[in-house]
Amino acid sequence: MKETYARKWLRDALGIFNLELGRLLRDGGVMIIFVVAGFLYPILYNFVYKNGVLEDTPIAVVDDADCSDSRRMIREMDATREIDIAYRCTDMQQARGLFQERKVNGIIYFPEDFGERLAGEQTAVFSIYADMSSFLYYKNLLMGSEFVMLHEINNIKVERFRFDGLTDQQADASVNTVLYDDNNPWNRAFSYSIFLISAILMLIIQQVMFYGMSMSVGTMREENRSFASLPDTLSGHGVGRVVLGRGAVYWLLFMIIGIYVGLIVPAMFGFPQRGSFRDIMVLLMIFVTVCVFFCMSWSTLVTRRESAFILFLFMSPVCIFLTGCSWPATAFPAFWKWFSYLFPSTFGCQAFINLNTAGADLEIVAPQLRALCIQGIVYFVVACGAVYVENFVIKRKDRIDEVRKGMEQRIEQRIERRIGAGKTQI
DSSP: OOOOHHHHHHHHHHHHHHHHHHHHHHOHHHHHIIIIIHHHHHHHHHHHTSOOOOOOEEEEEEESSOSHHHHHHHHHHHHSSSEEEEEEESSHHHHHHHHHTTSOSEEEEEOTTHHHHHHTTOOOOOEEEEOTTSHHHHHHHHHHHHHHHHHHHHHHHHHHHHHTTOOHHHHHHHHOSSOOOOOOTTOTTOOHHHHHHHHHHHHHHHHHHHHHHHHHHHHHHHTTOOTTOOOGGGTTOOHHHHHHHHHHHHHHHHHHHHHIIIIIHHHHTTOOOOSOHHHHHHHHHHHHHHHHHHHHHHGGGOOSTTHHHHHHHHHHHHHHHHTTSSSOGGGSOHHHHHHHTTOHHHHHHHHHIIIIITOOOTTTTHHHHHHHHHHHHHHHHHHHHHHHHHHHHHHHHHHHHHHHHHHHHHHHHHHHHHHHHHHHHO
């Protein structure tokens, strides 16, 4: 019975799948990266940022102004959820001492001319100094002081309009021309963990896959082997089978990790899960597929096993920044906006936050899904091209080596014949 092309294609792809799976299971370092990092990193990050909401951060205040305005602002800051005015110091030296003894996590300083500048309708300045050993200390001090500052600015404007002869109603209408209601339904407590972990969870899938695959490619290169060597039965025409056969191994493994990261970990730590199971699974299947081709494309540039760890330290903060969760993507310079399009995490994290945290559906995240599909097509072509080029270079190198060895053998034979002829004459 003649074998059809489809059956031969599937048989070849399955053979490559088994070859890659066996190679992966024999590499203990890569399996540690996949299993330990893939399953423990999400737990570790959640434990580190478990207390996503920090209240009543102890703060020291130095009030050199000693005026009604500064005292009122200090009382209002103390009344916020974020700040607890634990110490009122006479000078900055005393406040720094408390800071160094870890009794406070920040300092608020009002200069002597604070009240005078406000009375003279000039810009008044007060300073804050935050403990950066934890981002939550900085966040609380900044948010608490800014809420009070904005409230005071509004009151100052109203008072100045009243001084100009306007009634209370007219002054209030002049200041608050557009009424708005501040509502943050997806993260009412401003939890840092909900804000950050939702993006990190999807980034873990991409980064762990990339570092594990890069370590595998680096190991093969160090051992003078190649990920692109085509089986003899393919006769150099099976590039697509090599990419899909190898990729299927990582796709199956990281779909398991993806379900764990995207569905189980948020439930374990009580994070919002407003997206439907079907929508999350659709996103995971597309995202993991794109990550496979992305990692196969870029890992071809890795020549040494330890290079993956250098990339880990350098690229992880960059990728989390480019997702737009820590800085709005609309404010990105043009270069960084285009650069962010190289990474599946840029669109995968945005889609996951919208689905799982904000309760959107696939129609809402369709732009991100379309971008991921375009990335998948591009990286599949690039991965196929990388395999084809490397396989071509390997075969070209093998032919050159064969020619060189043949020439060396012929030269040795000629030398031996000449030496034999010389002995005969003697």
